[in-house]
Amino acid sequence: MATDQPTTSSEVDGRLLQMLTDATMEVIPLKGGPEQILATSPGATVAVTCSPKFGLSRTLEQCEVAASAGRRVVPHIAARMVEDRAALRDAVRRVADLGVTDLYVIGGDAAAPIGRYGEAGQLLDDLAEIEHPFTRIGVGCYPEGHPHIDDDRLWEALLRKQSSATYMVSQMCFDAEALTTWLAQARARGVTLPLRVGIAGPLKLAKLTELSLRIGVGQSLRYLSKQHGLVGNVLLGRTYDPVPLIRSVVSDKPGTDIEGLHAFTFNQVPVFRAWAKTYGAMS
Template identity: 55%
Template sequence: MSVYNVSTRLTEFDEWVRKSFSHANIEVIPVKGAEEKVPVIPTGATVTITCSPKFGLQRTIEHVTSVRSKGYRVVPHLAARMVESDRALRDFVRQIVDLGVTDLYVIGGDADEPLGKFFDAESILWALSEFDHGLTRLGVGCYPEGHPKISAHTLAEALHRKQEYADYMVSQLCFDPDALVGWLRDTRAAGVTLPLRIGVAAPLKVAKLAELSMRIGVGQSLRFLTKQHGIVGNLVLGRHYAPEKLLTDIGPELMSASLNIEGIHLFSFNQLEATVNWQNHISTT
């Protein structure tokens, strides 16, 4: 490849990175007061609302209602283990569709015991296929660095089955570029074609990011960050994590059709002002 072509490719990649982050979905955890922070996000952006055992389905609905009323496109998360029954599933879907939601992100959830018969994302997807729900897109999770409670083989088989019902996948938080792209190459070679939204941490202070990463079970990736990026010094100096580095460390391969990357999912951990300020900086540099 000529110097000209290399330079052009890198310029295209820089623009791809800027556009990917400026149009990223921003994840919000529905704790008390979170909806009051949302207006710092530009109207028209996509906000995703999580679902957890601590807050339940009703809290997710309440925040979806609030955020939709402010003019945002909203993607609720639905944790299978929080759904008590078929009726509860249909009620949840009816409520979000009535609010104008067309996209639902389905996960298994972190509850130790399911509230009803649904125990993983696949069981919810199958149940959704049994009625006319009105949703046009369904997303599922994927795990480039594995899951602390599920084997890699089981995860791979489940992802194959889920792609029959799903429209895209979102990766768990990852800091290791080689692990991410290596997993994605293997996943594509194995026949999974779902478009990917890459799960990326927002620009939190490194100390806070380390704490939250351990809490959500991505300690392996955090160990990579510790080894490769001088996290001890960053902790002492109170520096912030640079999300764009994950993509730039991989490079222009991310734009390839074979990897089929749809966009970015930003784990904001509700640090919305810092996240949006960083997005604005990236879009103008």
């Protein structure tokens, strides 16, 4: 939803803190995933990812953990990991039984589809023909491009998906100017979906560098290197602070429709919560 932009430093701080408090916490369904889910605050929004290694079943199992613990659950469904319409119906039924009303649909990282769906748009088309409880449907967007998909195809896919979606989530970003420039371009092209900004949690920079290069946001990482002396900070074992990025986005031009934050915790939920709590005490 559109939000009036803050006009003073205190208003920026207030909105920044609220966005951190309300951020969606992304958890990877590893072996220790349930412990990470339970480390979120009661009533928190938890997104459970879907990876080729563990399959959709593991995602749905850990969504059950989150729902049973009273968390607001956002399952990730990767199109390339859903075999057919029957499997899609089964997944929808399982999450509907948990009271889920928010779903995030991605193409997925699998090298090849296991069945009918090769991209998110195809799955969304079939989802529209199935009775479901979802009042919110999120899709991915790529302000810094995708390592395997050209920009023209990305724009075409996003415009197609927005007919089924209600919001979009950006890839993990470090460069506020690149993000806001892309968002202005998106609006000019007819993309109207509100944006949840993907942010990295406060990880040690060496680990964050490794993960960023792996998922294809090297351009943003180079920006971070120039602005914040990344190489030296990595050698010193320092930790990334996402606040400058968030502050810049929050205080940017009006009318950009920044709905909130999506925190890539990399299963370091207690670290993220402790950091956010410390920031709140300091702001």
